[in-house]
Amino acid sequence: MNYGKNEVEKTLRKTNSRSQKITSHLVLLLTKIILILVLFAAVLGISFGYGIFKGVIDAAPEIDVASIEPSGYATMVYDSKGNLTETLVKSGANRLEASYEELPQCLIDAFVAIEDSRFWSHKGVDVRSMVRAAVGIITGDSSAGGGSTLTQQLIKNNIFEGGNEDTFGEKLERKIQEQYLAIQLEKIMDKKIILKNYLNTINLGNNTLGVKAAALRYFDKDVSDLTLSEVTVIAGITQNPSRFNPLSENGRKRNEEKRRVILQYMYEQGKITKEEQEEALADDVYSRIKNVDIVTKETQTPYSYFTDELIDQVLKALQDKKGYTETQAYNLLFSGGLEIHTTQDPDIQSVVDEEISRPENYDVVYYSIDYRLSIQHADQTTTNYSDETLKTYFRKELGETNFDGLFSSKEKADEAIAKYKAAVTKDGDTVLGESVHYVLQPQASFVLIDQSSGYVKALSGGRGQKEVSRSLNRATNTLRQPGSTFKVITSFAPAIDTCGATLGSVYYDGPYTMGTKTFRNWYSSKGYMGYSTIRDGIVYSMNIVAVRCMIExxxxxxxxxxxxxxxITSLTDTDYNASTALGGITKGVSNLELTNAFAAIANGGIYTKPVFFTQILDHNGKVLLENAPETKRVLKDSTAFLLTDAMSQSMESSRMFASSGVSLNSTSAVANIPGMSNAGKSGTTTNNNDIWFVGFTPYYTAGIWSGCDDNQKISAIGSSTSYHKKIWKAIMTKIHEGLADTGFPVPSSVTTAQICRKSGKLAIPGVCENDPRGNAVYTEYFAKGTVPTEVCDHHVQLTVCSESGGLATEYCPEKNTRTFMVIPDGESGGTDDSKYRSPGTCTIHSSTSVVLPSEEDTENLGSTKDETVPETVPETTKAAPKSPLDQVYIPVGPGYN
Ligand SMILES: [Zn+2]
Ligand SMILES: [Zn+2]
Structure with a gap:
């Protein structure tokens, strides 16, 4: 009888059409086959004791029973000044030993079925699995498995700090040694003990190692009480604990698929009956999984937010750079006795912690709750409740439609919980577990990076007491809408960097609709500003300028x-639209990624991947991993400087060039650090759900986010929307004490030129400086080669009738010249520029109504003539016979619908 996995998989696998590819890849395929055959011939040679690789085997580590037991060395974490900041150990509650007798037969069968179906009969290695794995590699069928037996996996996880070889040769050597040792181990260790050790040491996700810990974590049960249905969930996690994590939505779907496969294998291998298989499939097992860790109590002080992220970064680096499996990486980090040198600066971190926690830095105090309740009913079924179901209860059942889950005190929160608990509990119910955490709102996160090295010097993932390790980290794992900070990144940076735009390029700030979406400015009560430069767009955070720049x-x-x-890694294909210019994106961004994007601007356009640690030493003090910064140029140095200069202006008090009475001011002056050059960009989302400030000095780049975890509007709960800028300023002011202000140096790729701010082109002498609102000429920085050569076409000097103010006709007795604005074709809305557009022709003086001036008037006319009235009508007047108001226009360009 053939129990072969491939038979089963044939039935289960979706029949993808591969046939076309096979022909074209025939040559490649043959090469692969030959290579694989050579490899396996070598491996088989060893297995059968031919002695070809005697040297390799002689070099294999010693094996004894103790060496496959988990090691227990704590990992030490040091900050950038060499202080020990954290000790990483497997929490006792998270690694529990089960005896073989405690393991239910169905659990053993499930793991054997999916991982190593011939476990009980092979002698440590399984030739048939290896061949199947080889076929899998050739055909690209990833479900064929890795060909390793449970014995090999145990050795790989516990003897070789496995898979960390750099070359193919080393990998092959390790593989051969692993197979050799597996055969040796089987000679000295009972299969039951091998299996027990394996099941007690595997990583089953969510900080659980071993099946006993997993049984408690996921089902709140002892491992011996697990049902068939439950063990298949746990066995389904093994291959990749993140991918098959039953607590996440996508992970659960994959776990369900895997569980189906396991049950099918078990049935085909004769371990369970058809009825048992169907019963298990019909069981709604995922609803019983504990969404809260009600069993494991944290015994040690929770890790800091920096360490939480460090753990993720190290686990990833060990897998990506050293080739460890997730289980190996986890084991090594928490029991391998490593020494990790981090980039965290203790002095900066303490300033960040102090200011982020300081209650006076926030305008209002609220609490949200993180609530979990598990109730077992009289019929033995279990129901899980949470703050989400509590919210639904208050809104739907009690009709409190405005219930937002925020409480003005912990007592108020407790009252709500008591009310809810009373409503959902019935006679005969038993409370299995209940937990409540009070979370201060609004929340905040902070990231600080040394842009020159990419070193993350300090990080805060939230305010208030941190109660558990590896909890919600708002600095790294939460995606929030970036608001206007994105204008620089998605619109102005590319415009200047590759699209030929300059800081002086103008876009018309007027009413703007694209399709069904009408874009508004944050300052809509002040009206539209008309022609505005990219510099203005940054300094005054102008929405329509940013959108037009992106679209046009x-x-x-x-x-x-x-x-x-x-x-920024969180953008999706649905973000290819104008809203992205304003940070209205599908998923949001993390503070770490957003701050690091600005660090690239601060670093002259060179991006560095955030660095959390510089070096990891192994238990013997040997270097395991050197973490050299990964850098790449993403912006020209000229672009980086130009953006920096404009963002630097936004931190000074600055008023937009506009009519008197129109007061549009720079957005970031509140954050300005005294005595230190600084540049930055604020961001506030439309409904005030998220407020940001990201900025930098010649030394550090820092980003702060604040908002409510559940997206309640900051302004709606009575808070201002600028307190975060003050926190940013407080932190940056303290950490820059004693540092010299070196300024932002102008790179040699940048030059200056005088231009007109209403056109971004060379000023017309005597015209652009006579804008009715003042002198429109200013000195701007340009990347060399981008200084404009054309002259202003948005200002025009016209001769007007002194009496009516209309365009002068030949009949007007008294005339003078004035500077007017040329409004773009198609713009009919009122802006600050349209106030100064060319007037209509004088209606007082025409051929039919010639009024000759009196003698006195003639004298007056004569006396002013030399000063204001040119001898001839200027060219521009002749070219503009009608007011632009009367012109017929045809809308053009993608922005005009
Ligand atoms: Zn001009
Ligand atoms: Zn007139």
Whole structure:
């Protein structure tokens, strides 16, 4: 009888059409087959004791029973000044030993079925699995398995700090040694003990090692009480604990698939009956999984947010750079006795912690709750409740539609919990577990990076008491809408960097609709500003300027590409639209990625992947991993400087060039650090759900986010929307004490030129400086080669009738010249520029109504003539016979619908 996995998989696998590819890849395929055959011939040679690789085997580590038991060395974490900041150990509650007798037969059968179906009969290695794995590699069928027996996996996880070889040769050597040792181990250790050790040491996700810990974590049961249905969930996690994590939505779907496969294997291998298989499949097992860790109590002080992220970074580096499996990486980190040198600066971190926690830095105090309740009913079924179901109860059942889950005190929260608990509990119910955490709101996160090295010097993932390790980290794992900070990244940076725009390029700030979406400015009560430069767009955070720049110059595709180059990984294909210019994106961004994107601007356009640690030493003090910064140029140094200069202006008090009475001010002056050059960009989302400030000095780049975890509006709970800028300023002011202000040096690729701010082009002498609002000429920085050569076409000097103010006709007795604005074709809305557009022709003086001036008037006319009235009508007047108001226009360009 053939129990072969491939038979089963044939039935289960979706029949993808591969046939076309097979022909074209025939040559490649043959090469692969030959290579694999050579490899396996070698491996088989060893297995059968031919002695060809005697040297390799002689070099294999010693094996004894003790060496496959888990080691227990704590990992030490040091900050950048060499202080021990954290000790990483497997928490006792998270690694529990089960005896073989405690393991239910169905659990043993499930693991054997999916991982190593011939475990009980092979002698440590399984030739048939190896061949199947080889076929899997050739055909690209990843479900064929890795060909390793449970014995090999045990050795790999516990003897070789496995898979960390750099070359193919080393990998092959390790593989051969692993097979040799597996055969040796089987000679000296009972299969039951091998299996017990394996099941007690595997990583089953969510900080559980071993099946006993997993049984408690996921089902709140002793391992011996697990049902068939439950063991298949746990066995389904093994291959990849993140991917098959039953607590996440996608992970659960994959786990369900895997569980189906396991049950099918078990049935085909004769371990369970058809009825048992169907009963298990019909069981709603995922609803019983504990969404809260009600069993494991944290015994030690929770790790800091920095350490939480460090753990993720190290686990990833060990897998990506050293080739460890997730289980190996986890074991090594928490019991391998490593020494990790981090980039965390203790002095900066303590300033960050102090200011982020300081209650006076926030305008209002609220609490949300993180609530979990598990109740077992009289019929033995279990129901899980949470703060989400509590919210639904208050809104739907009690009709409190405005219930937002925020409480003004912990007592108020407790009252709500008591009310809810009373409503859901019935006679005969038993409370299995209940937990409540009070979370201060609004929350905040902070990231500080040394842009020159990419070193993350300090990080805060939230305010208030941190109660558990590896909890919600708002600095790294939460995605929030970036608001206006994104204007620089997706619109202005690409415009200047590759689209030929300059800081002086103008876009018309007027009413703007694209399709069904009408874009508004944050300052809509002040009206539209008309022609505005990219510099204005940054300094005054102008929405329509940013959107027009993206649509008319950049394209959303290029904007998204720039953001991705700057390290933003959370953008999706649904973000190729104008809203992305304003940070209205599908998923949001993490503070770490957003701050690091600005660090690239601060670093002259060179992006560095955030660095959390510099070096990891193994238990013997040997270097295991050197973490050299990974850098790449993402912006020209000229672009980086130009953006920096404009963002630097936004931190000074600055008023937009506009009519008197129109007061549009720079957005970031509140954050300005005294005595230190600084540049930055604020961001506030439309409904005030998220407020950001990201900025930098010549030394450090820092980003702060604040908002409510559940997206309640900051302004709606009575808070201002600028307190975060003060926190940023407080932190940055303290950490820059004693540092010299070196300024932002102008790179040699940048030059200056005088231009007109209403056109971004060379000023017309005597015209642009006579804008009715003042002198429109200013000195701007340009990347060399981009200084404009054309002259201003948005200002025009016209001769008007002194009496009516209309365009002068030949009949007007008294005339003078004035500077007017040329409004773009198609713009009919009122802006600050449209106030100064060319007037209509004088209606007082025409051929039919010639009024000759009196003698006195003639004298007056004569006396002023030399000063204001040119001898001839200027060229521009002749070219503009009608007011632009009367012109017929045809809308053009993608922005005009
Ligand atoms: Zn001009
Ligand atoms: Zn007139």
């Amino acid at each position: 110059t950049v394209t959303p595709q290029l904007g998204v590409e720039y953001a991705r180059n700057l390290g």
